[in-house]
Amino acid sequence: MNRSLIASSVLHIIVISITALSLPFLSKKPIDLPPIVSIELIQITEKTNIPFAPKAKKIIEKVKEKEKKLVSEQAPPKKVKKIKPDAVPMPKNEIEKVKKIKDDKQNPEKIDNEVKQVSEFEKKELFNPDNIAALIDKSKEESAEFIKKNEKVSQDQEKNFENTGLTLSEEDALKAQIFGCWSIPLGLPYNENLLVRIKLQLKPDGSVIRSEILDHARMNKPGQGFYKVLAESALRAVKLCQPLRVPSTGYERWKELQLNFDAREMLEG
Amino acid sequence: MKKFFISILVIFLLPTKSFGLIEVDITRGNLNPLPVAVSPLSIDENSRKSFEKILKKKNIEIEISTIVENNLRTSGLFNPLDKDAFLQAPDIANLKPRFEDWNLIKAQALITGKVNYFDDKLRVEFRLWDVLAGKEMMALAFTTVPNNWRRVGHIISDKVYERLTGEKGYFDTRIIYVSEEGPKTKRIKKLAIMDQDGANNKFLTLGNELVLTPRFNPTSQMVTYLSYFRNLPRVYLLDIETGMQEVVGDFPGMTFAPRFSPDGKKIIMSFAKDGNSDIYTMDLENRIVEKITDHPSIDTSPSYSPNGKLISFNSDRSGYQQIYVMKNDGTNVKRISFGKGIYGTPVWSPRGDLIAFTKLHKGKFYIGVMRTDGTGERLLTENFYQEAPSWSPNGRVLIFYRETKTDEKGEGFSAKLWSIDLTGYNERMVKTPTDGSDPSWSSLLSD
Numbered sequence: 001m002n003r004s005l006i007a008s009s010v011l012h013i014i015v016i017s018i019t020a021l022s023l024p025f026l027s028k029k030p031i032d033l034p035p036i037v038s039i040e041l042i043q044i045t046e047k048t049n050i051p052f053a054p055k056a057k058k059i060i061e062k063v064k065e066k067e068k069k070l071v072s073e074q075a076p077p078k079k080v081k082k083i084k085p086d087a088v089p090m091p092k093n094e095i096e097k098v099k100k101i102k103d104d105k106q107n108p109e110k111i112d113n114e115v116k117q118v119s120e121f122e123k124k125e126l127f128n129p130d131n132i133a134a135l136i137d138k139s140k141e142e143s144a145e146f147i148k149k150n151e152k153v154s155q156d157q158e159k160n161f162e163n164t165g166l167t168l169s170e171e172d173a174l175k176a177q178i179f180g181c182w183s184i185p186l187g188l189p190y191n192e193n194l195l196v197r198i199k200l201q202l203k204p205d206g207s208v209i210r211s212e213i214l215d216h217a218r219m220n221k222p223g224q225g226f227y228k229v230l231a232e233s234a235l236r237a238v239k240l241c242q243p244l245r246v247p248s249t250g251y252e253r254w255k256e257l258q259l260n261f262d263a264r265e266m267l268e269g
Numbered sequence: 270m271k272k273f274f275i276s277i278l279v280i281f282l283l284p285t286k287s288f289g290l291i292e293v294d295i296t297r298g299n300l301n302p303l304p305v306a307v308s309p310l311s312i313d314e315n316s317r318k319s320f321e322k323i324l325k326k327k328n329i330e331i332e333i334s335t336i337v338e339n340n341l342r343t344s345g346l347f348n349p350l351d352k353d354a355f356l357q358a359p360d361i362a363n364l365k366p367r368f369e370d371w372n373l374i375k376a377q378a379l380i381t382g383k384v385n386y387f388d389d390k391l392r393v394e395f396r397l398w399d400v401l402a403g404k405e406m407m408a409l410a411f412t413t414v415p416n417n418w419r420r421v422g423h424i425i426s427d428k429v430y431e432r433l434t435g436e437k438g439y440f441d442t443r444i445i446y447v448s449e450e451g452p453k454t455k456r457i458k459k460l461a462i463m464d465q466d467g468a469n470n471k472f473l474t475l476g477n478e479l480v481l482t483p484r485f486n487p488t489s490q491m492v493t494y495l496s497y498f499r500n501l502p503r504v505y506l507l508d509i510e511t512g513m514q515e516v517v518g519d520f521p522g523m524t525f526a527p528r529f530s531p532d533g534k535k536i537i538m539s540f541a542k543d544g545n546s547d548i549y550t551m552d553l554e555n556r557i558v559e560k561i562t563d564h565p566s567i568d569t570s571p572s573y574s575p576n577g578k579l580i581s582f583n584s585d586r587s588g589y590q591q592i593y594v595m596k597n598d599g600t601n602v603k604r605i606s607f608g609k610g611i612y613g614t615p616v617w618s619p620r621g622d623l624i625a626f627t628k629l630h631k632g633k634f635y636i637g638v639m640r641t642d643g644t645g646e647r648l649l650t651e652n653f654y655q656e657a658p659s660w661s662p663n664g665r666v667l668i669f670y671r672e673t674k675t676d677e678k679g680e681g682f683s684a685k686l687w688s689i690d691l692t693g694y695n696e697r698m699v700k701t702p703t704d705g706s707d708p709s710w711s712s713l714l715s716d
Contacts, residue, residue, distance in 0.1 A: 165291035174293055182298030183377070186346055186692065187434030187665060189622070199290070229435035232399065232406075236377055237298070239401040258292045265296045 170247045177245045182237035185229050190267035196231045200257045206243035234261040302348035306376035307338040310384045311360035319386040323415045330384050336422025340440045345695030350376055368403045376400050391415040395425050407432050424715050439661035443711045445483045445492055449704040453682045467700040482526045485711045488533040525569045531577045539569040561599040574617045581615040581624050605643030620664030627656040636669050649693040662712045666690045670706040
């Protein structure tokens, strides 16, 4: 009895001590405290005050130099060479070629021309070819971004296309056309469930082959006078609007259309 | 056999592209009036001569179609097209319209008909056509005494209105109002009645006594109004058909705006008893008066809801005059107007969905509507002075009166009847031979 009691208590103590020692404390990393940054308080009135003219020149020159440095930093030549060396004209080789012409053929006109070309090239060189390369590089990046954006738009349109079968602009064009043709019967109550669904069969030019009210049975039910009026007004709108503004392509997907006429929003005011 | 099964399997496995039915939600439309062509009725020569003799009207067929045309135009929901543009003669159009011709002038609906004199009576048949669908929507015939020709025009208008809008019309109705003449300080006020388009105006009292607030019984052609007899306010009942008039009772203190209950069996009003104005009802059969509100504030202008279960009224119990709604036994009083300004004369729409009111704010008077719980307040019209809105029986149009300012010389004062529809755009002056105030719209005569 005593043995088993001692054994159990010892085992318990071991288990508790293991859990207490190993689990939370061992796995926990010491908190990374950010290094202490010493702050020096300085009077800045001297630096912010407008300097005298001779001093200002020096400061401006310093700023310009810094800017130049920044520009060169923006377009590192190494990157340009790596990405597309062929696309960028190599000025050094050209100059060597010119020198060769000078040496081999003593033709003054040609030399003049070539020299002129070199001089023009040199003018270009003033713009810094590395910078141009960087600009080309940048434009490539921008165009890539533009393509990415376009891809996003087309993806959105695809989503809409998947949902409705029409792109947003196609749907908007059709809606805008029918909005103009539909004279809403203003006497209808705004608080009743009046939704008229019309299924259309269309020709490729948007003219209507067949129009069918999906809840046709409701039209002739007693007490459904408002529904009948709304349905008739919707049919009038379709007839008045045709040919409908349908997309010029993809006839297969929109040859059958369903229009859901709901006047509540307008009647509620 | 094996090949056959494989080929079928291949067909099933082939990726096929199918399109679901494209749905487009149309939630907006235009609020332009519907273009309607009202063709003159066709008539034979003998009938024309007979009507000319009896009614002293040369072209009764044009007169009736003009009434229809005017009614539809004043509703603001229809745009009757110019008759000069019509290509088809009335008699042929009534038999079988050439829809292409009517489509050409952009008509969406067409009204044709025929009038003849038959057995000492006027018989009119008319048809309503859907021009775009190319089908007949309605065909009806009426027979009546020739003198009722104006009403025939109004009934046709009501039927067309109902068929095209889904709600009942309001053209075959009358308006009772207080006719006013003379300078502002010495006005002669008479009770007058006319058709809703201003025709057939008749005076019902001589103008010896001051008359106020005439109100139609919603179920019959009975009117209740207030008149001062020897400087005492008295509530009267007047049967328009028979001309019979009776006194409902003399009430102490000021009495305001008696109105009928929807079943026409009671009248509800407010009067001051012991210096405090409360709302009372009176049973017209046993003349028992019942007090509905009991509050130290001033409660006036009660109006029943169409089902008779609720009453709207105005009260200054919150400090300013506001609109309240309560049960017909006076319990469960709820304030519904919370806007800036003073609210008064609440009138429950016959459709039951709205309450019309007069509002005074920053020195200007407004006629507006709100839902019965006080939400959706819309001010329809603003002016120097206007009040007392009364609903058309279909709850679409309000008639009220508007006063103009008196100039420095004390001249230029006038009071005119005006109507406005729920859109707030279709505001029109109702023509009356004299000045007018306190209009009340009757229910449909043909119902």
